[in-house]
Amino acid sequence: MTKLLTLSTYTRDHLEQIRPTLLDVYAVVYTEEIASDPFFSMESFEKRLAGHTSWPGWTCVVGEVDGEPVGYAYGATVPPGGWWHSLRTDVDPALTHEDGARSFGLFEIMVRAPWRGRGIAQGIHDELVNSRPEERAVLLVDSTHPRVRARYEEWGYSKAAQMQPALDSPLYDAMIRDLRADPQ
Numbered sequence: 001m002t003k004l005l006t007l008s009t010y011t012r013d014h015l016e017q018i019r020p021t022l023l024d025v026y027a028v029v030y031t032e033e034i035a036s037d038p039f040f041s042m043e044s045f046e047k048r049l050a051g052h053t054s055w056p057g058w059t060c061v062v063g064e065v066d067g068e069p070v071g072y073a074y075g076a077t078v079p080p081g082g083w084w085h086s087l088r089t090d091v092d093p094a095l096t097h098e099d100g101a102r103s104f105g106l107f108e109i110m111v112r113a114p115w116r117g118r119g120i121a122q123g124i125h126d127e128l129v130n131s132r133p134e135e136r137a138v139l140l141v142d143s144t145h146p147r148v149r150a151r152y153e154e155w156g157y158s159k160a161a162q163m164q165p166a167l168d169s170p171l172y173d174a175m176i177r178d179l180r181a182d183p184q
C-alpha cells in the first residue's frame, strides 16, 4: 500500500507542541553517539535546541509517514556576526560576513534509518529551505562523514571552510548553498 508523506512547518510558537517529537527522533537517530560521546547526549542536545530556537526566524519542518514522525530539519536566520566564530581554516572575510539577513543556518537534519535513501530527507530540506528569504543556506557536516557531504553536494551545497563550534564537538565542514540559484 502506498504510504503518505506529510510535511508540516512549525515556528517557535509551536515549540512546546513539537519538542517531544524533536527529542524522540533525535534519541533514535543518534542512539550510538548518545551512548558514546557526551557532545551528543540528550542533555547537550536539549541545550543546543534551546540556543537554536532563540535565533530569529527559527523554523522546523517535520516529515511524517502515515502519521508517524520519520525525520525533521530546522534552522534560523543567522544574526549579524553569527555562525562563523569557530573557523579552523582561512577564508575570505567577505564569505563569512553576516548582516542578519544574508544566511539561513540549517542547524539539524535527521531522518530515521528505515526512511533514508528515499528522497525524504531532501523533501524535508527543500520544504524548509526553498522558500526562505535569505540569500544562502549554511550548514555543518561532520568532516569524517564524506558520504553525507556528498549528499549535500547533490542538493547544491559546496564546502567553504572547516569549523569546530565547541572544544568537545567534531570537526565540521561548513557548506553553503546559494538560494537565489535555480532549485536543484
Ligand SMILES: CC(C)(COP(=O)(O)OP(=O)(O)OC[C@H]1O[C@@H](n2cnc3c(N)ncnc32)[C@H](O)[C@@H]1OP(=O)(O)O)[C@@H](O)C(=O)NCCC(=O)NCCS
Pocket: 029, 109, 110, 111, 112, 115, 116, 117, 118, 119, 120, 121, 122, 140, 141, 142, 145, 147, 148, 151
Ligand atoms: C543526513 C540524512 C538526513 C540524509 O538522508 P538521505 O538523503 O536519505 O541520505 P542517506 O541516509 O542515504 O545518506 C547518504 C549517505 O551518507 C551516509 N550517511 C548517512 N548518515 C551517516 C552518518 N551519521 N555517518 C556516516 N555516514 C552517514 C549514508 O550511508 C549514505 O551513504 P551512501 O551514499 O554511500 O549510500 C540521513 O542520512 C541522516 O539522518 N543521518 C543521520 C543523522 C545525520 O548525520 N544528520 C546530518 C548531520 S549534518
